[in-house]
Amino acid sequence: MLLLPQTIRPSLESVGFSISPDAGVDCVVVVDEVGEKSSAAIAKLVRARIKIPALRKLDITRILVFLSFLNLQIKIMSIIDSLFQLRRDYTKGKFDETTAHNDPFEQFKLWFQDAMDAGLTEPNAMIVSTVSNDNKPSCRVLLIKKVDSKGFVFFTNYESRKGNEIANSPNGSILFYWDKVERQVRIEGKIEKVTPEESDEYFQTRPYESRLGAWASKQSQELSSRFKLLKEVAILMTKYPVHVPLPPYWGGYRLVPDYFEFWQGRESRLHDRIVYKKENDSWAKKRLYP
Numbered sequence: 423m424l425l426l427p428q429t430i431r432p433s434l435e436s437v438g439f440s441i442s443p444d445a446g447v448d449c450v451v452v453v454d455e456v457g458e459k460s461s462a463a464i465a466k467l468v469r470a471r472i473k474i475p476a477l478r479k480l481d482i483t484r485i486l487v488f489l490s491f492l493n494l495q496i497k498i499m500s501i502i503d504s505l506f507q508l509r510r511d512y513t514k515g516k517f518d519e520t521t522a523h524n525d526p527f528e529q530f531k532l533w534f535q536d537a538m539d540a541g542l543t544e545p546n547a548m549i550v551s552t553v554s555n556d557n558k559p560s561c562r563v564l565l566i567k568k569v570d571s572k573g574f575v576f577f578t579n580y581e582s583r584k585g586n587e588i589a590n591s592p593n594g595s596i597l598f599y600w601d602k603v604e605r606q607v608r609i610e611g612k613i614e615k616v617t618p619e620e621s622d623e624y625f626q627t628r629p630y631e632s633r634l635g636a637w638a639s640k641q642s643q644e645l646s647s648r649f650k651l652l653k654e655v656a657i658l659m660t661k662y663p664v665h666v667p668l669p670p671y672w673g674g675y676r677l678v679p680d681y682f683e684f685w686q687g688r689e690s691r692l693h694d695r696i697v698y699k700k701e702n703d704s705w706a707k708k709r710l711y712p
Contacts, residue, residue: 488566512604512687517694519709526682526698527571530607533684534569537600549597550576552587552613560587566596567624573678575616577624579689581671588613588675596677604687611679633666634658644712671683688712 523529537545544565551561560583568575569704574596579585588594596614600605625633638654645651658666679700686694698705 446643446668462471463469492667511689513689513695515686515690517686517696519696519707520708522684524705524707526679526684529545529684529698530569530609530682533600533603533605533607534598536603537598537605540600542600542602544598545598547574547598548574548600550582550584551595551597552584553591553593554587555590560584566598566623567674571677573611575620575674577672578635579622579639579669579672580615582641585641594677601701606685608681608683609677609679610681611677612651613675616674616676618668618673622668623671629668631655634662636670636672637662637666640661698701 473625534545546566547563548566549561550564552560556587562584564576564578566574566576576596580589590683592612592614593610595608595610597608625636628636634655637658638651649693656687681700682698684694684696684704688694693712695710697708697710700706
């Protein structure tokens, strides 16, 4: 006799099974007729230590539906189990207070250069996190385009979701993760707009099609079809055949940091975490537990 946990009984009944509950936590039914393929599948499931029910006077179609359901459960369980085992040890470096630069901007430049030297496709890719007016966070991947002593600059549509969230709350964070060097940098602070001149200076360096795309995209709004977007780009090509001006709703933001965290992966999850906190006009450097 084969047993099935009572927890998946509703799923079986939804595909037409008549299941009689046992006194215990399992439901039990009796096999009368099972096709050759179904028998082999049941045997395979048993070998995989998956408890399944026996079937009572059901046609082969329902049996196969049931086995497909169980096969899906096995695949899900296999994926979950593989996630538990998916890990590696970090052995490529170390980081401590004595070697960390006193200026976090300078430390970032050193690590950014290491990421570039490691051959990462887009070392300037970062996750930008903002928060809505009802305190719901959101994040997305953007590219950093400028780093100076004032902060970290990226460009986007001011009327996008992130633009609206920044207008509501200037608090934000950015996160860089560089897999090949086993490092990440998290930076928190206030987000502010850069000047129109700074925005236009960068905008004019973008490829012609990208500049048209900035005009065509009503970023974060619903779009009925891709064809509509391409049609709008084509119309803009006739309007701006050479020079594409800066859209009034597009430009740069600068995250002005008050917090840095530099994370270096280490063996046995005993990672190095060095943080910098802004205190008046200077940076206080501390180590955190991993």
